[in-house]
Structure formats: C-alpha cells, structure tokens
Amino acid sequence: EAGVVQSPRYKIIEKKQPVAFWCNPISGHNTLYWYLQNLGQGPELLIRYENEEAVDDSQLPKDRFSAERLKGVDSTLKIQPAELGDSAVYLCASSALSVSDTQYFGPGTRLTVL
Amino acid sequence: KQEVTQIPAALSVPEGENLVLNCSFTDSAIYNLQWFRQDPGKGLTSLLLIQSSQREQTSGRLNASLDKSSGRSTLYIAASQPGDSATYLCAVSSTGNQFYFGTGTSLTVIP
Numbered sequence: 001e002a003g004v005v006q007s008p009r010y011k012i013i014e015k016k017q018p019v020a021f022w023c024n025p026i027s028g029h030n031t032l033y034w035y036l037q038n039l040g041q042g043p044e045l046l047i048r049y050e051n052e053e054a055v056d057d058s059q060l061p062k063d064r065f066s067a068e069r070l071k072g073v074d075s076t077l078k079i080q081p082a083e084l085g086d087s088a089v090y091l092c093a094s095s096a097l098s099v100s101d102t103q104y105f106g107p108g109t110r111l112t113v114l
Numbered sequence: 115k116q117e118v119t120q121i122p123a124a125l126s127v128p129e130g131e132n133l134v135l136n137c138s139f140t141d142s143a144i145y146n147l148q149w150f151r152q153d154p155g156k157g158l159t160s161l162l163l164i165q166s167s168q169r170e171q172t173s174g175r176l177n178a179s180l181d182k183s184s185g186r187s188t189l190y191i192a193a194s195q196p197g198d199s200a201t202y203l204c205a206v207s208s209t210g211n212q213f214y215f216g217t218g219t220s221l222t223v224i225p
Contacts (some may be wrong), residue, residue, distance in 0.1 A: 091158070
C-alpha cells in the first residue's frame, strides 16, 4: 500500500514569490492534515480536512496561506507571498478516521525562502 | 491551550540499555496519545497509539504507558539498538479535535 505522497521534496524560492505544495493521502483516508515543522520543534497543525471540508483551520495564517482539498482526495497548500519566516518543513498526514485514529505522515517538503 | 513537554531533549545511551522517554501534558481531557519516531530529513512514523481509556500499549521492544490523571506518558525501549537512534515525539489529541506535539527527544544509541 502506498504511503502519503508529497511533492516537491525541496523548494527554494525568493521572498514574495508564491509556492505550492501537493499531498496525496493514503487511499481511503478521509482525514488529511497539513503541519508546519520548524527545526528542533514538533509539528504544528495548520489545517485539518474531513473529506473536502476544512474542519480546523484556526492556526492557518489566512492572509498568505490557503489550502484546498477538492473532491476530498489530494490537497494543495499555497503560500502567497512567501516570507523569510516561512522557511520550514511542511508535512502532510492522513488518517482513516478522525482524531481517534493513527496518523500516517508523508516525507514532507522542505521550503527555503531566500 | 494544551502544552506538551518532553524530557530530556536529548539522550545518549550505550547499545543494549533499557531507556525511558517522558512526555507530559497540561490538559488531561484527551482522546488519545501517540508516540512517533522521526529520522533526520524524513516524516514521522507512528509507533504506538494509546486511547484515553487505555493504560498502555506494547509493540515489540516498545511499551508506552498513559496516566491521564497526572498528565504523563512514558515510552520504554528495551534492549536499545543503534537503529533506534532518532527523534521521538509524542502528540496528544484533545477535546475540540486539536492536535499538539511535543518538541521531541533526540536519542542516540552508541554501538
């Protein structure tokens, strides 16, 4: 069974440029999460989807970040414009059910903003 | 807001030793607690999931315990091996469907 797929694995951009990350969860998983992880820190939840509905986006900086999960399968996280402080690893995870279930993580996208 | 703390931040042990990693949380109203492993430059791998009604879970050389009333969980690793070297993170899911991770314990097992 394929795991959570993320692309790209690495991205280097200049500040003020837009950037997008893509995630394909494990087949059949209804819940999808986007996390941000800074160096030496634990992941911080940005947004959680139940199917195509964003049920928790309280930590998403909505002035520059946006996300979508059309058709309730794969998802895209976008930053526009990117700032220096956005440099981090962006992790996607999925679970079969909601908060009571094990989360499976993708390898992440390492973003560097110059 | 839930706060999750992991102590120690780093740990180095000789191969073969048994060890304990600690995780504490401030709000005992949780759904579950999960222990993850993260290798450098990679995503997280789930090790054990303990539901709020459970006291412990075991998988191979790993045993995780949960004491909700005191806001603590421990991950016990028996007979450590160099391949166990990684960062170990705990995460709690709280009422309101919020997820909170600790900052992790970086483990090095010396051959």
